[in-house]
Amino acid sequence: MPPRPYVLAETNWKAVKDTSFEVAILPWGATEPHNYHLPYATDNYETRALAERAAEIAWNKGSKVVVLPTVPFGVNTGQLDLKLAINMNPSTQAAVLYDIASALAGQGLRKLLILNGHGGNDFRQMIRELQTRVDLFICTINWWTCVKGADYFDEPGDHAGEMETSIMMSLEPDLLLPLSEAGAGKARKFRVAGLRDGWAWAPRQWSKVTADTGTGNPAVSTPEKGEKFMKAVAERIGGFLVELAVADPKQMYE
Numbered sequence: 001m002p003p004r005p006y007v008l009a010e011t012n013w014k015a016v017k018d019t020s021f022e023v024a025i026l027p028w029g030a031t032e033p034h035n036y037h038l039p040y041a042t043d044n045y046e047t048r049a050l051a052e053r054a055a056e057i058a059w060n061k062g063s064k065v066v067v068l069p070t071v072p073f074g075v076n077t078g079q080l081d082l083k084l085a086i087n088m089n090p091s092t093q094a095a096v097l098y099d100i101a102s103a104l105a106g107q108g109l110r111k112l113l114i115l116n117g118h119g120g121n122d123f124r125q126m127i128r129e130l131q132t133r134v135d136l137f138i139c140t141i142n143w144w145t146c147v148k149g150a151d152y153f154d155e156p157g158d159h160a161g162e163m164e165t166s167i168m169m170s171l172e173p174d175l176l177l178p179l180s181e182a183g184a185g186k187a188r189k190f191r192v193a194g195l196r197d198g199w200a201w202a203p204r205q206w207s208k209v210t211a212d213t214g215t216g217n218p219a220v221s222t223p224e225k226g227e228k229f230m231k232a233v234a235e236r237i238g239g240f241l242v243e244l245a246v247a248d249p250k251q252m253y254e
Ligand SMILES: [Zn+2]
Pocket: 034, 042, 043, 117, 118, 159, 160, 164
């Protein structure tokens, strides 16, 4: 496959030097166990693929967008007791983000989208803080919220469940163990009602919540469901990129 001009890792200075990029997309994932059957880099595979598909849609409509290499480490403070779950603290992420944003701003880029693929990552407060330090419009999308998972899956699940398993079946089928090897992804709930019902919040200690590291049942996953969902997400984000590419950061309100 020839280099795609909207994927930075593949393209070259010859193509880049004469292109006025409008939006950079930074996929941000995590490295952690995903039930018994999915690879540790599941979030990175998913988020990179969605960023590239969305960028392709926008590029083909004339938008100058570029996907940066994926940051592979997420906030996993609740999984430190799970072997080879690699935590990157929020304060470290903020420092990484500051360096990337400063480089882009210094080179004349005006807009950055952080495409987040891991529930433990939350870039909103970092963006609020960065706003005062870097002359760059920064926004973020948690890709699993772009379209309604319930319209595509019987029970999407939030970690290594039907949604993620279906996506990975479509994206990287050779990396999955058969579903017969997967756990049921049964998650224990908080004892305190407010936390259980979701109007109070605290991070979960993963090893106490689930036996197989999954939360969400992968049993009825299929690659077709995964492909259909990814297509819808990529179209949504692609449309967003088209709009964002022509938006003037100084004129963001109608
Ligand atoms: Zn995941």
